């Protein structure tokens with residue numbers, strides 16, 4: 001079991017939306033002010049006008065203090081205080097969707113970094129970054145070739161690389177105004193995911209009809225980054241990251257970023273990084 005956390009109350013509207021109420025001990029969050037017995041509640045809301053139906057134990061009808069357990073993408077298992085365990089079937093919601101929704105609601109707590117540590121059983125594990133790790137050797141090789149001037153971008157390669165960077169919304173030089181606009185921009189995780197998938201598709205598309213050294217680099221990179229193509233919101237398990245986005249998305253972003261660094265270096269001739 002990867003995630004496990006006690007709840008105060010789980011309710012749903014009978015149409016696929018769940019709300020979660022949880023009780024927190026203050027001492028879990030502050031190391032200094034450890035006043036015994038101090039608690040606070042967090043809760044999410046059902047849509048306006050919805051009737052709140054409480055999830056309850058099929059054996060003893062308990063609807064408070066249910067513990068949620070499960071691994072990301074698997075069905076939720078609930079356990080009541082008497083120790084009965086079951087997988088709830090709610091209308092309009094698959095059991096694995098229920099787990100994902102409850103985890104998202106629970107992980108959206110007040111102090112995320114500590115909350116993950118409390119509700120994710122294997123939170124101590126370092127987060128693997130499979131995509132960035134997979135693309136790293138290719139990027140290192142390409143970077144070395146550029147640095148030694150063993151690979152100098154042709155006009156055609158420069159044009160393709162510039163196109164790809166522009167398409168990805170990247171530029172070699174940022175004006176103060178552009179930087180300011182960038183800082184103001186806030187994207188939802190969904191928008192960021194769509195952007196990452198678009199960037200991947202653009203690279204894969206170009207690799208198909210670019211035959212030179214750049215074409216080979218793009219083909220190799222997009223082959224190892226293929227999992228990005230099928231990333232969906234469902235796959236984005238929450239976790240502690242510096243940026244606050246899912247570790248899976250963060251990994252995909254940094255892997256693509258590494259490829260873009262090569263494109264920018266080759267296209268600008270600035271290869272002494």
Ligand SMILES: [Zn+2]
Nearest residue numbers: 057060080084
């Ligand atoms: Zn029970």
